[in-house]
Amino acid sequence: AQSVTQLDSQVPVFEEAPVELRCNYSSSVSVYLFWYVQYPNQGLQLLLKYLSGSTLVESINGFEAEFNKSQTSFHLRKPSVHISDTAEYFCAVRGDFYGGSQGNLIFGKGTKLSVKP
Amino acid sequence: DGGITQSPKYLFRKEGQNVTLSCEQNLNHDAMYWYRQDPGQGLRLIYYSQIVNDFQKGDIAEGYSVSREKKESFPLTVTSAQKNPTAFYLCASSIVPFPTNEKLFFGSGTQLSVL
Numbered sequence: 001a002q003s004v005t006q007l008d009s010q011v012p013v014f015e016e017a018p019v020e021l022r023c024n025y026s027s028s029v030s031v032y033l034f035w036y037v038q039y040p041n042q043g044l045q046l047l048l049k050y051l052s053g054s055t056l057v058e059s060i061n062g063f064e065a066e067f068n069k070s071q072t073s074f075h076l077r078k079p080s081v082h083i084s085d086t087a088e089y090f091c092a093v094r095g096d097f098y099g100g101s102q103g104n105l106i107f108g109k110g111t112k113l114s115v116k117p
Numbered sequence: 118d119g120g121i122t123q124s125p126k127y128l129f130r131k132e133g134q135n136v137t138l139s140c141e142q143n144l145n146h147d148a149m150y151w152y153r154q155d156p157g158q159g160l161r162l163i164y165y166s167q168i169v170n171d172f173q174k175g176d177i178a179e180g181y182s183v184s185r186e187k188k189e190s191f192p193l194t195v196t197s198a199q200k201n202p203t204a205f206y207l208c209a210s211s212i213v214p215f216p217t218n219e220k221l222f223f224g225s226g227t228q229l230s231v232l
Contacts, residue, residue, distance in 0.1 A: 009157060034220075043121070043207055043223030044160075090159060104150070104175070105221065109159040 002026050002095050006108035014116050015083055021076040021111045023065075023091030032094040033074040034105065035065055039087045047089070050074065061085075086115045119144045123208050123224035129232050130195065130202060138193045138227045140208035148214040149191035150221070153177060154205040163206075166191055167214035195229060203231050 007022045025033065032051050036044040048059040055067040065076045074091060091108040121142045130136045142149065148167050152160040162175030166185040180199025185191055191210075195202045208224040 006159075036221075041225070043123075043209075043225045044221070045223070046220035049220070104162055104165060107152075107160040109157055 002093055002106055004091050004093050004106055004108035006091055006111050008111050009109065010112045010114065012114045012116060013081055016080045018079050019077065019081050019085075019113065021089050021091075021113065023074045023076065023108060025072055025074065025091075025093045030094075031067070031069075033065075033067060034092040034094075035059075035063070035074075035076050036090045036092060036107075037087050038090065038110075044090060047076075081113070081115045083115050083117060086113060088112045121208055121210055121222055121224035123206075123227050125227060126225070128227055128229045130229060131232050133197045135194055135196050136202075136229065138195070138206055138208075138229070140191045140193065140224060141189055142191075142208075142210045142222070143189060144210060144212075144222060145188070146210035146212050146222070147188070148211045149185070150209040150211075151175075151181075151183065151191070151193045152207045152209065154207055154226075160207065163193065165214075202229055204229060 003026045005024045013019050034049045035047040037047045038044045048057045050057050050067045058064045063078045065074050067074055088110045090110045092105045095106045124139045150165040151163040153163055154160050161177050163181050164172055164175055164183045166172040169188050172183050172185050182194045206227045209221040211221050
């Protein structure tokens with residue numbers, strides 16, 4: 001069965017510093033990868049996604065993620081974070097349709113990003 | 118405004134009691150989902166529905182039940198058989214089932230606690 005591993009449960013950084021949130025997935029024939037963000041006491045929102053094509057994908061608020069097939073990774077990066085980026089970030093992969101997940105999203109355990117002034 | 122509405126925001130359950138969490142969407146989405154979120158555990162799929170009057174078990178369906186009598190509504194009942202119900206419950210929807218290029222839309226969640 002496919003799986004997603006987020007290596008860091010918490011990442012504290014200072015404002016304007018760069019950040020990388022790590023995500024590794026188990027390989028599959030077709031790979032669709034997502035990053036979702038959850039602000040306190042709210043549901044999740046899609047941040048960015050990789051479906052095909054360019055391995056570097058960007059969001060509208062300055063985050064980017066790179067699909068690396070050889071390393072089975074999809075790390076999320078931002079060159080300069082803001083206080084407002086404080087949230088929990090979830091990496092997800094679409095499960096194989098004929099596997100146990102039946103095509104639904106498989107989420108990692110999340111990484112809490114805490115941006116300090 | 119289109120979106121997903123979950124109610125109540127906070128819910129308390131007594132021992133042996135069934136409770137129902139509401140999820141309504143006005144996005145005209147075919148598929149709806151229920152996830153359970155525990156601290157440090159990520160999201161786990163409880164049930165999902167691809168179409169009205171049809172639903173499927175997810176990874177942790179034991180102790181839960183759902184219905185999908187209307188396209189807009191997908192209520193989740195946490196039964197007394199669920200021995201550890203305290204968690205944050207998230208409802209989601211998507212235009213089609215198993216979307217490969219469409220995102221999931223999430224509600225703002227219900228925090229269920231045991232008295």
